[in-house]
Amino acid sequence: MRSATATAHPNIALIKYWGKRDAALNLPAVPSLSITLDGFRTETTVRWGAPADLVQIDGRRVEGKEAARVLAFLDRIDPARPPVEVLSQNNFPAAAGLASSASAFAALALAATAAAGLQPDRQALSVLARQGSGSAARSLWGGWVVWDRGERPDGLDSHAWPLAPADHWDLRLVVAVVSGSRKPVGSTEGMIRTQQTSPLFPAFVAAAPERLRLAIQAVQDRDLAALGEQMERSTYEMHATMISAWPPVRYWQEGTVACLRTVEELRAQGVGAWSTMDAGPNVKVLCEAAQAEGVAERLREHAARVEVLRIGGEPRVE
Numbered sequence: 001m002r003s004a005t006a007t008a009h010p011n012i013a014l015i016k017y018w019g020k021r022d023a024a025l026n027l028p029a030v031p032s033l034s035i036t037l038d039g040f041r042t043e044t045t046v047r048w049g050a051p052a053d054l055v056q057i058d059g060r061r062v063e064g065k066e067a068a069r070v071l072a073f074l075d076r077i078d079p080a081r082p083p084v085e086v087l088s089q090n091n092f093p094a095a096a097g098l099a100s101s102a103s104a105f106a107a108l109a110l111a112a113t114a115a116a117g118l119q120p121d122r123q124a125l126s127v128l129a130r131q132g133s134g135s136a137a138r139s140l141w142g143g144w145v146v147w148d149r150g151e152r153p154d155g156l157d158s159h160a161w162p163l164a165p166a167d168h169w170d171l172r173l174v175v176a177v178v179s180g181s182r183k184p185v186g187s188t189e190g191m192i193r194t195q196q197t198s199p200l201f202p203a204f205v206a207a208a209p210e211r212l213r214l215a216i217q218a219v220q221d222r223d224l225a226a227l228g229e230q231m232e233r234s235t236y237e238m239h240a241t242m243i244s245a246w247p248p249v250r251y252w253q254e255g256t257v258a259c260l261r262t263v264e265e266l267r268a269q270g271v272g273a274w275s276t277m278d279a280g281p282n283v284k285v286l287c288e289a290a291q292a293e294g295v296a297e298r299l300r301e302h303a304a305r306v307e308v309l310r311i312g313g314e315p316r317v318e
């Protein structure tokens with residue numbers, strides 16, 4: 001039996017991934033850009049050659065669909081694999097309002113390949129992690145990360161790459177947790193429904209390359225107003241196509257709108273803060289480090305919990 005432990009951090013997309021050009025290989029309809037978060041992490045230990053398959057997350061044995069998704073991922077690494085134990089621990093509560101699938105599959109890709117005695121490079125690990133959950137492709141690096149849509153049918157050109165390290169630009173992401181309860185529609189199901197039924201989906205896809213180009217330029221120039229605009233536009237374009245799906249994929253709650261309005265008010269008062277949202281009701285706000293506490297204070301009026309997070313988070317194998 002061989003064992004390996006890896007840690008990886010969640011990431012938040014600034015230019016959004018929503019929709020798949022190939023569902024079986026999990027290839028995205030659009031390219032995306034994210035920041036990896038420091039502090040919060042998933043730590044995963046894999047024992048390759050155990051008495052029986054076992055998947056444990058946060059101290060609880062998981063079964064059914066959740067375990068099947070992890071075991072299918074291990075089968076991709078080696079279809080003739082021995083029984084494997086996966087023990088995974090998140091240091092952030094589910095109620096923190098952050099998706100854990102990105103850090104989970106990035107940590108699993110690292111730990112499982114190391115335990116299997118393989119030494120893939122990070123690009124190959126990104127291709128592998130993508131097949132567990134798309135956003136996981138981006139958690140193989142810290143800092144600012146781009147995930148290419150790629151053109152190849154086999155998906156080998158659809159992996160992430162590091163645009164800039166964490167210390168390139170000292171921003172903060174303020175996370176306003178409007179609700180910590182489980183989302184009614186998961187992102188995979190939501191995406192597929194959106195692309196099958198929303199007449200706005202092609203417009204979201206068509207706008208994405210230009211959003212990404214302008215956002216990359218803004219990161220290189222450290223131009224927060226330019227980046228903030230592209231991030232908010234990508235977010236609203238994604239939510240417009242979700243809401244126009246049938247039945248609608250609508251994650252917004254009353255508190256969501258209150259937070260979005262607060263950020264607009266802050267901006268009118270001269271505070272450089274811009275919002276983004278994912279497949280849930282929580283609002284994430286990008287701003288300068290010096291203004292993060294003031295932004296958080298205002299959001300506390302509408303959110304049950306507010307966290308100020310730094311950019312960082314290189315993954316590693318212990």
Ligand code: DP6
Nearest residue numbers: 013016017133134135187188278279
């Ligand atoms: C809204 O990566 O969770 O957070 O590939 O189906 O597992 P699957 O989806 P997932 O979707 C993330 C969607 C998003 C935007 C983003 O992270 O880019």
